Amino acid sequence: GQQVMQIPQYQHVQEGEDFTTYCNSSTTLSNIQWYKQRPGGHPVFLIQLVKSGEVKKQKRLTFQFGEAKKNSSLHITATQTTDVGTYFCAGRGDSWGKFQFGAGTQVVVTP
Amino acid sequence: SAVISQKPSRDICQRGTSLTIQCQVDSQVTMMFWYRQQPGQSLTLIATANQGSEATYESGFVIDKFPISRPNLTFSTLTVSNMSPEDSSIYLCSVVGATNEKLFFGSGTQLSVL
Numbered sequence: 001g002q003q004v005m006q007i008p009q010y011q012h013v014q015e016g017e018d019f020t021t022y023c024n025s026s027t028t029l030s031n032i033q034w035y036k037q038r039p040g041g042h043p044v045f046l047i048q049l050v051k052s053g054e055v056k057k058q059k060r061l062t063f064q065f066g067e068a069k070k071n072s073s074l075h076i077t078a079t080q081t082t083d084v085g086t087y088f089c090a091g092r093g094d095s096w097g098k099f100q101f102g103a104g105t106q107v108v109v110t111p
Numbered sequence: 112s113a114v115i116s117q118k119p120s121r122d123i124c125q126r127g128t129s130l131t132i133q134c135q136v137d138s139q140v141t142m143m144f145w146y147r148q149q150p151g152q153s154l155t156l157i158a159t160a161n162q163g164s165e166a167t168y169e170s171g172f173v174i175d176k177f178p179i180s181r182p183n184l185t186f187s188t189l190t191v192s193n194m195s196p197e198d199s200s201i202y203l204c205s206v207v208g209a210t211n212e213k214l215f216f217g218s219g220t221q222l223s224v225l
Contacts, residue, residue: 033213035214041218042203042216042217042218042219043154043203043214043216044216045214045215048212048213088153098144098156098159099144099156099214100156101153102153103152103153104152104153106151
């Protein structure tokens with residue numbers, strides 16, 4: 001079955017630094033989504049990528065979808081303390097299928 | 112967007128008892144899911160709640176342990192039956208928005224089983 005792997009599981013970042021989290025699927029995806037879960041909160045949708053090679057930006061966040069639609073990345077520049085939380089990717093095998101979540105990357109930011 | 116009301120937000124239960132978690136959505140939704148999230152872990156899909164028919168369970172989850180109801184397009188319940196400490200976790204209901212694009216989550220139910 002479809003598996004989505006995400007690395008790293010933990011990222012300790014100094015404020016102002018950049019970091020990237022990566023997501024890889026064992027199968028081709030219809031689309032991939034990214035969610036952010038703040039400590040004690042529930043996951044909140046950030047973005048969806050659908051097209052091969054797609055790149056989307058949200059302020060300091062850059063999301064990419066691989067050409068083969070099997071991998072994705074989230075890059076955050078100039079990390080701020082508000083970026084603290086766990087970032088999950090979630091892949092969908094087809095447009096109406098279930099979402100398979102990665103393990104998540106827990107981000108800790110030190111001032 | 113969809114607003115989801117999930118309750119209870121937390122509970123402490125004795126082993127062998129059952130707890131029913133409710134999820135109310137402010138609009139009609141086709142797809143509703145139940146997830147489990149253990150501390151520091153990812154979200155594991157328990158089942159898809161189907162309106163008017165039996166829920167579709169993922170591998171490792173069975174109806175006898177996690178019975179689900181979905182009487183209409185805005186409401187669902189998940190029961191955790193015959194609980195043991197291993198069931199201690201956060202349980203989240205989730206729906207797909209009208210555009211079938213993104214998941215909206217309830218605030219979660221933190222369950223502790225003693």
